[in-house]
Amino acid sequence: MKFLRWLVLALVAGIAAGASAALQSSELLKFSLVPALFAYMLIVLAGLSAGLLVQGVQEGLRLALSITLVGAITLFLALYLPNREVVAAAPELILRSVWWGALTIFVLTLIGIIVARIFSGE
Amino acid sequence: MRFDRRRLAPVGLLVLVLVVSLVLLAWAERRYVEFLETLQGIQFSVQLTDFEQIAPQQARLRWVVTVTIPNPKTPASLELLDWRVRSADERTHLGYYTTGETQIALASVTQIPAEALIEGTNFEKLQRLASETTLLFVGSARVVFQLPQGRESKIIPVVGVFALQNQ
Numbered sequence: 001m002k003f004l005r006w007l008v009l010a011l012v013a014g015i016a017a018g019a020s021a022a023l024q025s026s027e028l029l030k031f032s033l034v035p036a037l038f039a040y041m042l043i044v045l046a047g048l049s050a051g052l053l054v055q056g057v058q059e060g061l062r063l064a065l066s067i068t069l070v071g072a073i074t075l076f077l078a079l080y081l082p083n084r085e086v087v088a089a090a091p092e093l094i095l096r097s098v099w100w101g102a103l104t105i106f107v108l109t110l111i112g113i114i115v116a117r118i119f120s121g122e
Numbered sequence: 123m124r125f126d127r128r129r130l131a132p133v134g135l136l137v138l139v140l141v142v143s144l145v146l147l148a149w150a151e152r153r154y155v156e157f158l159e160t161l162q163g164i165q166f167s168v169q170l171t172d173f174e175q176i177a178p179q180q181a182r183l184r185w186v187v188t189v190t191i192p193n194p195k196t197p198a199s200l201e202l203l204d205w206r207v208r209s210a211d212e213r214t215h216l217g218y219y220t221t222g223e224t225q226i227a228l229a230s231v232t233q234i235p236a237e238a239l240i241e242g243t244n245f246e247k248l249q250r251l252a253s254e255t256t257l258l259f260v261g262s263a264r265v266v267f268q269l270p271q272g273r274e275s276k277i278i279p280v281v282g283v284f285a286l287q288n289q
Binding site: 050081 | 132142
């Protein structure tokens with residue numbers, strides 16, 4: 001049951017963080033309704049809400065890594081699907097965005113989780 | 123499973139963040155795909171409409187550049203850049219021309235008139251090319267798309283082939 005909860009949490013928060021990271025990527029930023037700062041805020045909020053649902057720093061860190069993994073896959077798909085033909089010829093075009101997006105997700109999610117754990121009194 | 127009221131707020135917040143981020147992503151992706159489709163579907167055709175010698179050493183050429191965008195969804199404007207008239211083998215350069223208008227708003231079909239005065243040495247070159255009827259009107263178009271968070275500009279090369287004898 002604990003694993004299932006962790007899996008659902010990682011998937012939901014990861015997809016939310018990945019979708020938000022895609023909004024601030026150089027490919028989609030100009031087409032987004034919201035500025036990059038709002039997308040960063042969404043990632044922190046995903047981390048914050050996930051952080052309120054875990055216990056302990058270690059579990060939080062593991063969750064941040066899982067969210068980053070799911071987020072990076074979501075981000076990759078969000079950038080790959082509309083650019084299938086271009087990316088097939090030159091995958092490096094989106095890999096830079098995916099790499100930076102994954103790093104952003106990890107750092108901001110971790111900040112959110114740490115803030116959540118501080119709020120929880122840990 | 124026991125329901126924990128304390129978890130309601132973070133679960134609600136997480137679901138809200140998921141829904142908001144997915145809606146925003148779907149909206150941005152749709153605009154992005156529309157932009158890519160517009161960019162791929164944009165077509166240029168250059169047609170010589172008028173050619174006349176207006177003075178002993180001066181000729182005037184008029185073209186209509188037709189820009190076709192099937193089903194335009196992204197507002198866009200266009201600027202014609204660095205237009206040149208060349209011989210078909212591209213060895214003879216007959217002058218450099220631009221349109222008077224800088225930014226032209228694009229509709230599904232937009233016709234842009236372009237004009238060139240060929241005079242002096244360029245006119246002499248044109249006379250020497252009398253046997254070679256096919257000429258090129260070569261240039262590029264800067265298409266500027268208005269997007270929700272700024273502008274995106276793309277430079278598209280355009281080539282028009284025309285024959286003077288047939289006019």
